Amino acid sequence: MVSTIHWTTGDTHRSARWHSENATSLPRRTAVADDRTKAADAYRQACEGTALLWQGDFHNARQLLQAMGRRVDRKTPGSGTSLSESFHLHRRGSAHRARVLGKLLVLLDDDYTLALRRAPEVRQACLDAYGPSKGPTAVSLRELLGVIGAHQWRSKGVDVPALGTRVHPHYGVFAPVRGEYVDLVAQAPLPPAVLRSPATGTAFDLGTGTGVLAAVLARRGVDRVVATDISPRALVCARENVQRLGLTDRIEVSGPGLFPEGRADLVVCNPPWLPARPTSPIEQGVYDPDSTMLNGFLTGLSAHLRPGGEGWLVLSDLAEHLGLRTRRHLLDAIEAAQLRVVDRIDTRPRHPRAADPDDPLHAARSAEITSLWRLTP
Known part of the structure; x- marks a missing residue:
């Protein structure tokens, strides 16, 4: 069964396939974000379960992701009273971090083009990771950065x-x-x-x-x-x-x-x-x-x-x-x-x-x- 996300740009209703390598469920709501979006607002909406589909500058999206990460880290519990407790706190914190940061999305066109200002070439990296494209697909920016990094490792x-x-x-x-x-x-x-x-x-x-x-x-x-x-x-x-x-x-x-x-x-x-x-x-x-x-x-x-x-x-x-x-x-x-x-x-x-x-x-x-x-x- 294909999962589809829906969002509105101006008066236009749009949709795309939803893909997540770690099997994250389909976002309950999707809003549009761009260069005007503040980190505090993005963090709040992500914590509330709203996905943010980015339509601005690629490098600004990365900076927003980092700013959201700093907010997550400030609220992450410290070490426990034992190594076992510290491990489980660390795992819970990592899972929460992944959930929140995974709400910042980007749209890949049907040939895996990333149509954002100053976006890198990602088509081969996505083809290596995902196989042939099945149409426009929304993925988390965090996942896409991992795909890009993996492609560099594969090449080098x-x-x-x-x-x-x-x-x-x-x-x-x-x-x-x-x-x-x-x-x-x-x-x-x-x-x-x-x-x-x-x-x-x-x-x-x-x-x-x-x-x-x-x-x-x-x-x-x-x-x-x-x-x-x-x-x-x-x-x-x-x-x-x-x-x-x-x-x-x-x-x-x-x-x-x-x-x-x-x-x-x-x-x-x-x-x-x-x-x-x-x-x-x-x-x-x-x-x-x-x-x-x-x-x-x-x-x-x-x-x-x-x-x-x-x-x-x-x-x-x-x-x-x-x-x-x-x-x-x-x-x-x-x-x-x-x-x-x-x-x-x-x-x-x-x-x-x-x-x-x-x-x-x-x-x-x-x-x-x-x-x-x-x-x-």
């Missing part, structure tokens, strides 16, 4: 030292900007089953995203890697990167799904690290409701390993520091799946937020450790 790529080259993330696919988990997979000792016969070794990369870990395993000499994901966008992205890296003869991208058919000498899984509900496509790389992917990997691992094979679970302990999951819970889940821990390789995160004292979750981030758990049946 993300440097991966372990590969000595770049991978190119697509919109809605988690980018490997946190290199420590890639380095763990690049440096961990390969299982004996792979070392005995690297020419026939097989590995599965579950939740491949950009395909970066599959590429690392192939570059390490694993003869055949099957990379899976539940996201159609990720599958397209991984296939493009595999082709760009010249590894199509070594890597098969399969899905959507978690485990492919058959068994492997090595099964690698880097599931989302926090058991919470994502609020946008890109957050699916960080948040895993009820640890669904983590538990799916653990319970299905033994049935997909060849004799002598290993499963590598790459997981941060940030959830433990935030009180979202205990170490005991993880160990019990490993034991319940009749798995044994052969070794654990730890590393500290190197991303800027881990050293930012102004981050509301700094105490947890500064103590975070990312581990590669080597598991066998």
Whole structure:
């Protein structure tokens, strides 16, 4: 069912398709905003549920969005009495911020042209993110800025030292900007089953995203890697990167799904690290409701390993520091799946937020450790 927004310009009644990547519901009311609109008025109307369709200068729209954001931030609750409470306050504040700022809309023409003064060229970015246009479409400016930023990342790529080259993330696919988990997979000792016969070794990369870990395993000499994901966008992205890296003869991208058919000498899984509900496509790389992917990997691992094979679970302990999951819970889940821990390789995160004292979750981030758990049946 197509959702349509309606608004009035002068005496003319107009309408357009409504699109939201994070499944935000259709605005109850839509008013027109332009360069004369004050930030206080825009913020008030957005909080009341009114969407504002911008018809002024593009750069002024960005400034208005920033001014609305400052008003949201001033009213956002501070830290809680515990890290768990701080996390939930932070999530609620982020969701409220997204709802309010998501009310500032722009109109994309039927060829994805953004017909605003001083507007950038967005047609290719929108085509990459949304696919072929289905007619004039209203989207939030905040989302569109994310689409533009994702297109720039896709064009430029993300440097991966372990590969000595770049991978190119697509919109809605988690980018490997946190290199420590890639380095763990690049440096961990390969299982004996792979070392005995690297020419026939097989590995599965579950939740491949950009395909970066599959590429690392192939570059390490694993003869055949099957990379899976539940996201159609990720599958397209991984296939493009595999082709760009010249590894199509070594890597098969399969899905959507978690485990492919058959068994492997090595099964690698880097599931989302926090058991919470994502609020946008890109957050699916960080948040895993009820640890669904983590538990799916653990319970299905033994049935997909060849004799002598290993499963590598790459997981941060940030959830433990935030009180979202205990170490005991993880160990019990490993034991319940009749798995044994052969070794654990730890590393500290190197991303800027881990050293930012102004981050509301700094105490947890500064103590975070990312581990590669080597598991066998």
